[in-house]
Amino acid sequence: MKMLKSLLLGSAAGLVAVAGAQAADMPVKAKPVQYVKICTLYGDGFYYIPGSDTCIRVGGYIRAQYGWNTVGGRTPNYSGGSGGFRTIQTDEFSNRMRFNIAIDTRTQTAYGTLRTLGSVNIDNQNQDVVTAAPDRAMIQFAGFTFGRARSYSDGVWTIGGPISYWAPVNESDTAAAGVNQIAYTLELGGGTSLTFGADERSANSRGLKSLINAASGSPIRIGAEPASSRAGQRYPDPYVALKIEQGWGSFGASVLAQDNRTGYFSAAPGCPAGAQGGTSQCGYAEKLGWGVMTSAVLKLPMIAPGDEIGGYFNYSVGMSTVGAGALMASPSLFGSGNQLAYGPMSDGVFVNGSTIELTTAWTFGAGFQHLWSPIFKTSVYGNYTAVSYNTTATGYICASGGGNVSGVVNCDPNWKFWTVGSRTEWSPVRGFFLGVDVMWTQVETAFEGAGNINNSGTNVIGGRPTGAYTFSDQGILTLMGRAQRNY
Numbered sequence: 001m002k003m004l005k006s007l008l009l010g011s012a013a014g015l016v017a018v019a020g021a022q023a024a025d026m027p028v029k030a031k032p033v034q035y036v037k038i039c040t041l042y043g044d045g046f047y048y049i050p051g052s053d054t055c056i057r058v059g060g061y062i063r064a065q066y067g068w069n070t071v072g073g074r075t076p077n078y079s080g081g082s083g084g085f086r087t088i089q090t091d092e093f094s095n096r097m098r099f100n101i102a103i104d105t106r107t108q109t110a111y112g113t114l115r116t117l118g119s120v121n122i123d124n125q126n127q128d129v130v131t132a133a134p135d136r137a138m139i140q141f142a143g144f145t146f147g148r149a150r151s152y153s154d155g156v157w158t159i160g161g162p163i164s165y166w167a168p169v170n171e172s173d174t175a176a177a178g179v180n181q182i183a184y185t186l187e188l189g190g191g192t193s194l195t196f197g198a199d200e201r202s203a204n205s206r207g208l209k210s211l212i213n214a215a216s217g218s219p220i221r222i223g224a225e226p227a228s229s230r231a232g233q234r235y236p237d238p239y240v241a242l243k244i245e246q247g248w249g250s251f252g253a254s255v256l257a258q259d260n261r262t263g264y265f266s267a268a269p270g271c272p273a274g275a276q277g278g279t280s281q282c283g284y285a286e287k288l289g290w291g292v293m294t295s296a297v298l299k300l301p302m303i304a305p306g307d308e309i310g311g312y313f314n315y316s317v318g319m320s321t322v323g324a325g326a327l328m329a330s331p332s333l334f335g336s337g338n339q340l341a342y343g344p345m346s347d348g349v350f351v352n353g354s355t356i357e358l359t360t361a362w363t364f365g366a367g368f369q370h371l372w373s374p375i376f377k378t379s380v381y382g383n384y385t386a387v388s389y390n391t392t393a394t395g396y397i398c399a400s401g402g403g404n405v406s407g408v409v410n411c412d413p414n415w416k417f418w419t420v421g422s423r424t425e426w427s428p429v430r431g432f433f434l435g436v437d438v439m440w441t442q443v444e445t446a447f448e449g450a451g452n453i454n455n456s457g458t459n460v461i462g463g464r465p466t467g468a469y470t471f472s473d474q475g476i477l478t479l480m481g482r483a484q485r486n487y
Helices: 002-025 391-400
Strands: 055-068 093-109 112-125 129-141 144-149 179-189 192-199 211-213 237-246 249-261 286-299 308-317 332-334 339-342 348-350 360-373 376-388 415-429 432-444 449-453 467-471 474-486
Touching: 332 474, 339 432, 339 474, 348 391
Parallel strands: 211 348, 339 467
Antiparallel strands: 055 093, 055 474, 093 112, 112 129, 129 144, 144 179, 179 192, 192 237, 237 249, 249 286, 286 308, 308 360, 332 339, 360 376, 376 415, 415 432, 432 474, 449 467
């Protein structure tokens, strides 16, 4: 019996040992793979970053743009050294190819959504000019926006973007390039918000215009901007903006301010001898400029889904980037023969020892878009801008002489600028479209009548000869084609 008991215990121990050995040889069960999960909190295209509660979306677009009578395939050829029909050597065709990539991240916090957005444009313009620049680099948290983004002072409706491919020069809109800023937005409920902000505008798409020192002897320069005697920017431009978004459409209004400060006077009355080069002993002038922007868009589903009509009106005194447009430059549009349309662009005019006479500018625009079908649409649009100088500023300019224009029979620096156009777009595949946009640009000139241009020395304006010219209204037809794939 004792021998049988020992035999059974030994057999059991052997079975346990074998079973243990077999278990040790079996593969260890792998940890589950952490697949990327779709994030549904913020719309299509967002995914959770593995191991975090942050959602991310990577997107962008690729664009091919071709223009006739344009600069860089995007703006009408109306100013500067090109000036439309300047010479037979002037390029009539231009293009710009763009690669854009954008990364959007969002995280839910106790203070609301923490968001970052970075977007970079890499452009190849006219084959040999390549640039790379961020148009968005921002952080949003608890109602604040820090960094580079579209200004909250922009209107709720613009021509450029929604219904046109052009970057309208006489439209105040920072959407394309963004602006460095800080802003705080209050959500008031019912689709209404109020934003307090400040934008840096010394070197961006809503850059500061010239402060003309008419005593410098060269305030007016055909083919170039008036020489500026502006001092450095001391603080960003503050604003307050109201926006209302409802089922019927949207409305927006903003009030903005801008510091206009001259450099030291170069020869002011009482300026000490030896300080004629412009030092702190000679003083300076300063005056606040301001502007008002209003806009609205009305949805028209009773005509067709997606139809809309919109418009804007902006007015400014000493803040011409609002009243005349973010990209507006002094037009110098040449016509056949020695015909020329011109207008000086500035925020103000002064002479040594005087105050600044601020420039008044206003613009309005409107447009309508109709969807013939979900993949085919057409728009029509137009805008009008007026730039005017008061009697004192006009006297300063007309008495100054110099520059590269002289002998005008009608010294009146006031001028007007308007455009009208139409765009048609076909989108056969979601996220891809082909379109054509045609636009007429008209400059109603300053100094209408006879005058002389000096094209020599530092006044060179390309191939136009020195001699007698006739200042008269001129226009130019421009055409743009675009192919774009969003991803």
